[in-house]
Amino acid sequence: MKGNNIFFCLSIATIMFITGNNYVCGQYIEVNDSIKSLILTPVSSLKPRINGAKVFGARPGSPFLYHIPVSGKRPMQLSVKGLPTGLKLDTQTGNITGVLTTAGTYTLVIKAKNTLGTAERNFKIIVGNDIALTPPMGWNSYNCWGINISQEKAMISAKAFISAHLDEHGWAYINLDDGWQGERGGTYNAIQPDPKKFSSLKAFCDSLHGLGLKAGIYSTPWTKSYGGRIGGSSNNADGTTDSSFKMNKAPRNKKMLPYDTGKYSFANQDARQWAEWGIDYLKYDWAPVEAPSVIAMDNAIRATKRDIILSLSNNDPRTLINNIKAVAPFAQSWRTTGDINDSWKNMSNIGFSQDKWASYSLPGHFNDPDMLVVGYVGWGRPHRTKLTPDEQYTHISLWSLLSAPLLLGCDLDKLDAFTLNLITNDEVIDIDQDILCKPAKRVYSKDSLDVFAKPLEDGSLAVGLFNRSKDKATITANWNDLGIEGKQQIRDVWRQKDVTIEAEKFETEVASHGVVLLKITKINLNK
CATH class of the missing domain: 3.20.20.70 (Aldolase class I)
Structure with missing residues (x-):
């Protein structure tokens, strides 16, 4: 993994910005009290935290590369329990590489440890027809x-x-x-x-x-x-x-x-070349987007036996x-x-x-x-x-x-x-990156004030209170609109703190063109 010096620079840079100094990893930036107040999220802990999606998709027989995204103080010790045959972990880089030839779901446990603590996360590799199981x-x-x-x-x-x-x-x-x-x-x-x-x-x-x-x-x-x-x-x-x-x-x-669109397509030739180079993602750009060209390129990519996202x-x-x-x-x-x-x-x-x-x-x-x-x-x-x-x-x-x-x-x-x-x-x-991948729905809209709600895999809701108007405004998220009831734990996601517990609604002031982003989780009163 990367050395302590790079991480130390970035961590201190963030602290420098917040405390009023003018350098971010050696680069001069303008800093004043009004700018400092705009940073909502606290400085990250130096304890290990395993980040990113909890699932990864691959096709049988394709070259496999997954980099474990883990933040925290270096050096970092990484290990993976349940790694299937055909894959190996490079503990120095955090890269998992190899080839999986058999379709199926492989359940792993990723562990990270440094001098300040440990972190653990369940992780799935699904080998089948689909790749990019969460948004790239x-x-x-x-x-x-x-x-x-x-x-x-x-x-x-x-x-x-x-x-x-x-x-x-x-x-x-x-x-x-x-x-x-x-x-x-x-x-x-x-x-x-x-x-x-x-x-x-x-x-x-x-x-x-x-x-x-x-x-x-x-x-x-x-x-x-x-x-x-x-x-x-x-x-x-x-x-x-x-x-x-x-x-x-x-x-x-x-x-x-x-x-x-010319008489002769070179989709197969180009895809073979991209695969040989090691390309992982293709932005395919034209309009109107029509199925014959999409299907031809999808077939060409699959024939290379390399997982290349088609965007x-x-x-x-x-x-x-x-x-x-x-x-x-x-x-x-x-x-x-x-x-x-x-x-x-x-x-x-x-x-x-x-x-x-x-x-x-x-x-x-x-x-x-x-x-x-x-x-x-x-x-x-x-x-x-x-x-x-x-x-x-x-x-x-x-x-x-x-x-x-x-x-x-x-x-x-x-x-x-x-x-x-x-x-x-x-x-x-x-x-x-929630594995349900369900886009939020607008559950309330009036006078340029909107409430969006997105169901998450753990049973909670991600809720955005948006103010599209020119003036600050008070926005209310009603439990009826959200389809929930009872006591709820409310977390301000940008500020990463629990705000309050309300019975039937949450109300807050939102800046012009601003947002309050929440995660709302039902409280189990039986615990």
């Missing part, structure tokens, strides 16, 4: 760098990812978006990386896997990507692009967008909602909206319009309202997000309640203490 968590290059991604930038981001200890909280994927592509070639006549920006994607993937992280990539079934790079089909049998092709003047796909993007929700039943069984996630940006209007319109998608989400198949716009974002020109702190709490809370994929889009090399605190609250992450 990671980082994507686009909202930071646009199409100007390179191997150097991606590795800097990966190292910053590790330095910030995001892997200890369940964050796993480092995904390259549009802009990595060069021309076709190699053994499979597959898309090769742009040689001016990438030296070796195989080496890149190997480096990520060694860190316990996973690698993602981008493509499209069109002849060209949104960024004008070579796509997954061609009108030429050799896969080359017509020399007459010009941006925004290609044949239109159903008169919606200026790119065409569908970019979508016009007016079209996908009409054929989602034909698409959902063949993908692990699908965009429910157009592109997000860091404005309250855009983010809130997306987040609060997901109700109609709720019934399509289940373990291994998720609605995706797009990436997170916290930290430094900018699509090639990074700037501090335009969302206020309250709006960022709303953003993370709502995505977690919706069981949405959590994909950061920020410059990881510029993580400040507020953003870090925002994305490493393990109780909030637990809501997103």
